[in-house]
Amino acid sequence: MTAETRSIHIHSDGEDIAGTLLSPETSVPGVLFVHGWGGSQQRDLARANKLAGLGCICLTFDLRGHEKTLAQQHTVTREHNLADVLAAYDHLIAQPSIDRESIAVIGTSYGGYLATLLTSLRPVRWLALRVPALYWDEEWTEPKQTLNRERLQDYRRRSLSSADNQALQACSEFQGDVLLVESEHDDFVPHATIMNYRAAFFQAHSMTHRIIDGADHALSTDEAQTAYTSHLSKWVTEMIIGSRTGQQ
Incomplete structure (x- = not known):
């Protein structure tokens, strides 16, 4: 199944951020991709296209401070970027064929951190986090850079x-299904952070934890990229596609 791809603009705090909407021919669950700091939606498009082919409506987008708004990188705050994620989520669920009770969010690093905060503000059924970063609660309105x-x-x-951090608090309240992917040799998000996230998801319906052997934070090798795509595709097939066919 091929996906229809459409470039879009998402309004956030009076500004436009660029996104790409990929949707299949039939109405299905929605999947929101949130890239990491210094990344872009380009890193998510191939996987989004694959998931759209499996029968999901996927939305990728560029956080403020990236790509066309790179000039804002030294001034953009976590508050700004969470507003971007909320705006993208609201744009996704506004699609006519979306199932609003079947929304998945896939976040990487900084995007994973933002994705956890999103779950406390909007309904999310499935949450996939690859090397989710963690930040203290203070300095929320200071430039992230x-x-x-x-x-x-x-x-x-x-x-x-969960009492120490608002992102972990959001995790402790999440009752959906979780995929947590760790890189074996991560210089930015250590094992301790991953275990903090894992422990916080004590109310999750299910928890799948995968470690990509030999991988660094950015998945710099083709082997690491392939391994992550495999883990993500299997989880999506089991959780999201399986729920639609009555296999769960």
């Missing part, structure tokens, strides 16, 4: 509970 990197690395090595 100015956050102290050394302090961040120290913070991410700590053992944190």
Whole structure:
């Protein structure tokens, strides 16, 4: 099944951010992709196209501070980018053929962090997080680029509970299905952060945790990219497609 691809503009805080909507011929669940800091929707398009072919309406987009709005990277805050994610989610569920009770969000690194916050503000049934980053709650309205990197690395090595962090709090309230993907050799999101996320999802309907052997944070090798695509496709097929065919 081929997907119809359409370039779109998403309105967020009075500005436009670019996105690409991929949709199959029949009405099906929706999947929102949220890229990481320094990334773009281009990194998600191939996987979105694959999932659209499986029968999902997929939306990729560029967070403010990236691609056409790169000039804003030194001023954009986490608050701004969460507003972008909310705007993209609302655009996705506004599609005529969408099943509003069947929404999946797939986030990478910073996008994974934002995706967890989204679950406390909008209904999400399935949540896939690849190497989700973690940030302290304070300095929420400060430019994301100015956050102290050394302090961040120290913070991410700590053992944190849902009471310590708003993203982990959102995870603790999530009752859907979760895919958590870790890179074995990640210099940005250490194992401790992944375990903090995993422990926080204690109310999740299901938890699937996968480690990509030999992979770094960015999945720099073709083998690592292929492994992640395989994990994601299998999970989507089991969870999302399976729910539509009565196999779950």
